[in-house]
Amino acid sequence: MAKGIWVYVEQRDGKVKKVTYELLSAGRKAADSLGEELCAVLPGKGVAGIAPGLGEYGADKVYVLESDALEQYTTDGYANAVAALAKEKEPSAILMGCTVTGRDLAAQVAQKLGTGLLTDCTDMALENGQLVFTRPIYAGKAFVKAACPEARPVMATIRPNVLAVEGTQAGRTAEVVNVTPNAGDIRQIIKDTVLQVSTRPELTEADIIVSGGRGMKGPENFKILEDLADVLGAAVGASRAAVDAGWKPHSFQVGQTGKTVSPVVYIACGISGAIQHLAGMSSSKCIVAVNKDPEANIFKVADYGIVGDLFEIVPLLTEEFKKIMAS
Amino acid sequence: MNIVVCMKQTFDTEAKIALDANGKINKQGVSLIMNPYCEFAVEEALRIKEKHGGEVTVVSVGGPEAQDALRQALAMGADKAVLVDPGMEEVDEFATATILAKAISGMQYDIILGGFRAIDDGSAQVAGRVAEILGLPVVNVVVKLDIEGGKAVATKEIEGGSQVLEVSLPAVFTAQKGLNEPRYPSMKGIMQAKKKPMDKKTLADLGLDAAQVAPKVKVLSYFLPSARAAGKIIPGEPADAARDLVKALREEAKVI
Numbered sequence: 001m002a003k004g005i006w007v008y009v010e011q012r013d014g015k016v017k018k019v020t021y022e023l024l025s026a027g028r029k030a031a032d033s034l035g036e037e038l039c040a041v042l043p044g045k046g047v048a049g050i051a052p053g054l055g056e057y058g059a060d061k062v063y064v065l066e067s068d069a070l071e072q073y074t075t076d077g078y079a080n081a082v083a084a085l086a087k088e089k090e091p092s093a094i095l096m097g098c099t100v101t102g103r104d105l106a107a108q109v110a111q112k113l114g115t116g117l118l119t120d121c122t123d124m125a126l127e128n129g130q131l132v133f134t135r136p137i138y139a140g141k142a143f144v145k146a147a148c149p150e151a152r153p154v155m156a157t158i159r160p161n162v163l164a165v166e167g168t169q170a171g172r173t174a175e176v177v178n179v180t181p182n183a184g185d186i187r188q189i190i191k192d193t194v195l196q197v198s199t200r201p202e203l204t205e206a207d208i209i210v211s212g213g214r215g216m217k218g219p220e221n222f223k224i225l226e227d228l229a230d231v232l233g234a235a236v237g238a239s240r241a242a243v244d245a246g247w248k249p250h251s252f253q254v255g256q257t258g259k260t261v262s263p264v265v266y267i268a269c270g271i272s273g274a275i276q277h278l279a280g281m282s283s284s285k286c287i288v289a290v291n292k293d294p295e296a297n298i299f300k301v302a303d304y305g306i307v308g309d310l311f312e313i314v315p316l317l318t319e320e321f322k323k324i325m326a327s
Numbered sequence: 328m329n330i331v332v333c334m335k336q337t338f339d340t341e342a343k344i345a346l347d348a349n350g351k352i353n354k355q356g357v358s359l360i361m362n363p364y365c366e367f368a369v370e371e372a373l374r375i376k377e378k379h380g381g382e383v384t385v386v387s388v389g390g391p392e393a394q395d396a397l398r399q400a401l402a403m404g405a406d407k408a409v410l411v412d413p414g415m416e417e418v419d420e421f422a423t424a425t426i427l428a429k430a431i432s433g434m435q436y437d438i439i440l441g442g443f444r445a446i447d448d449g450s451a452q453v454a455g456r457v458a459e460i461l462g463l464p465v466v467n468v469v470v471k472l473d474i475e476g477g478k479a480v481a482t483k484e485i486e487g488g489s490q491v492l493e494v495s496l497p498a499v500f501t502a503q504k505g506l507n508e509p510r511y512p513s514m515k516g517i518m519q520a521k522k523k524p525m526d527k528k529t530l531a532d533l534g535l536d537a538a539q540v541a542p543k544v545k546v547l548s549y550f551l552p553s554a555r556a557a558g559k560i561i562p563g564e565p566a567d568a569a570r571d572l573v574k575a576l577r578e579e580a581k582v583i
């Protein structure tokens with residue numbers, strides 16, 4: 001019997017990222033079909049309290065890797081600790097969220113283990129007893145299904161928001177296994193960490209995104225998008241044109257050279273729908289476009305559109321949403 | 328300061344993607360460019376060289392066509408190019424990184440730069456793997472890089488913010504947009520590039536055999552996304568359209 005499917009638990013200040021729960025849900029199903037155990041791997045400091053609760057999301061076992069050296073994420077510290085444990089326990093698969101951290105960590109762990117890694121996956125399925133991953137290539141203009149037939153563990157990073165959190169069982173607890181981690185020599189010395197304080201959700205994890213493009217005409221006008229976003233509990237995004245104009249920092253950019261997002265609803269305002277922008281958001285479940293040009297490309301992918309002036313439409317939408325959110 | 332840049336040639340971002348008769352990505356007639364993130368890496372290498380002196384070598388794993396992108400890097404100001412043609416049907420990130428690391432291990436380097444991701448089938452892992460094979464520290468998604476006294480101070484993107492890290496050289500850095508604004512090759516640069524060395528190598532030249540670069544990942548199939556169904560334009564005066572849209576999102580699409 002193979003030795004388990006692992007899910008890397010991404011947390012910051014003790015708050016677990018939603019993608020971790022998504023991976024545990026999908027991992028649970030795969031583990032059941034394969035007759036393997038589902039293990040969560042939790043490096044950090046002062047994180048042990050999170051561990052038992054991961055059982056509710058499907059974990060059978062949680063490896064807690066507590067260490068002062070792992071208080072903050074560093075590439076070396078986390079990769080050393082996770083790879084060392086994987087070498088010892090020999091899991092059959094390791095899943096991580098395709099976040100900035102997950103991406104960073106997965107490549108180093110995969111190479112330390114000499115194995116294959118599929119990144120940025122949008123689906124995971126079992127086919128003939130083998131985990132098969134679907135991932136977009138050419139910015140979503142095509143997809144590939146791929147597997148790692150021999151090398152173990154097979155590793156994958158999966159996009160936030162593409163897998164559902166389901167089958168949670170209140171009160172189910174996981175077995176907690178404390179491991180003394182081997183963080184090794186950490187060569188990246190953290191000098192400073194700057195976090196933008198925002199009450200809005202992370203772009204890649206948000207259920208709703210309100211995005212603005214060149215049609216916003218200036219940075220000050222993003223206020224009307226922010227008002228809409230706050231009514232919906234949404235994140236704010238931007239096209240490259242808006243970023244290049246300096247209206248929003250690059251971390252807001254959605255598209256081929258920005259973030260890839262898969263929210264439930266993506267509301268594009270004053271965005272023409274260039275192929276490079278679509279690459280970053282066309283996997284959204286429902287796309288809404290507001291654009292004054294009826295010929296704009298964005299309407300070819302939008303589920304719903306309004307042709308009109310966004311400066312008129314967006315505040316009206318905010319008012320309408322306020323009404324239904326209250327009801 | 329010797330700088331090596333790992334550079335990949337990719338499809339143009341405008342390229343239409345189709346499948347060929349074998350169900351693989353059709354590469355015929357597609358225009359090719361330097362991966363945009365690699366352009367940031369080349370530019371940063373040139374800026375470091377301009378400040379600290381040294382030599383910039385650009386390395387690519389690819390077919391003969393990748394020479395165009397290498398020439399572009401030379402025209403921008405890089406000194407030497409190395410092209411390793413693996414001559415293999417399937418190459419995965421493990422294989423590419425193994426080849427790159429082997430090619431680089433024979434060079435002098437203080438800094439290795441790459442893009443954080445290739446925009447084709449890129450997976451944001453090749454440069455990190457190269458670092459691991461060479462036993463070097465890596466800092467990914469770098470938006471600012473300062474070199475001083477055998478050390479680098481790099482600002483990287485993290486979720487919801489940024490982080491400043493210090494590492495000792497040699498080290499690997501991957502470029503994120505925002506690091507710099509890549510220059511266009513000048514006419515003089517283009518002329519000079521023709522005379523700069525372009526070293527072409529095979530796996531055998533590097534002393535690698537097929538088993539060492541056997542891919543770990545196997546592609547099972549390619550497919551194209553199903554087109555999104557044509558949507559609805561909500562008609563009417565702005566106030567009516569806004570009300571109807573919100574209603575449709577709640578009652579029809581059931582997403583709000």
Ligand SMILES: Cc1cc2nc3c(=O)[nH]c(=O)nc-3n(C[C@H](O)[C@H](O)[C@H](O)COP(=O)(O)OP(=O)(O)OC[C@H]3O[C@@H](n4cnc5c(N)ncnc54)[C@H](O)[C@@H]3O)c2cc1C
Nearest residue numbers: 213214215239240241255256257258270271272277292310
């Ligand atoms: C290598 C490469 C990578 C790229 N990567 C990205 C990327 O990651 N993300 C990205 O977004 N782009 C990217 N681009 C750029 C892309 O090609 C487009 O230039 C960009 O997306 C255009 O942004 P936009 O839609 O905001 O601006 P425009 O194309 O100028 O569109 C503005 C739209 O606003 C509408 N408008 C104007 N005023 C109003 C109003 N008052 N009310 C309603 N509508 C209005 C107009 O009708 C128009 O459709 C990339 C390009 C290249 C070459």
Ligand SMILES: Nc1ncnc2c1ncn2[C@@H]1O[C@H](COP(=O)(O)O)[C@@H](O)[C@H]1O
Nearest residue numbers: 334388441442444445449450451452453
């Ligand atoms: N075939 C290649 N030749 C040279 N460098 C590459 C190659 N593939 C990837 N790289 C480097 O690794 C970076 C990330 O690519 P990837 O991991 O494929 O997304 C690229 O920006 C390059 O710097």
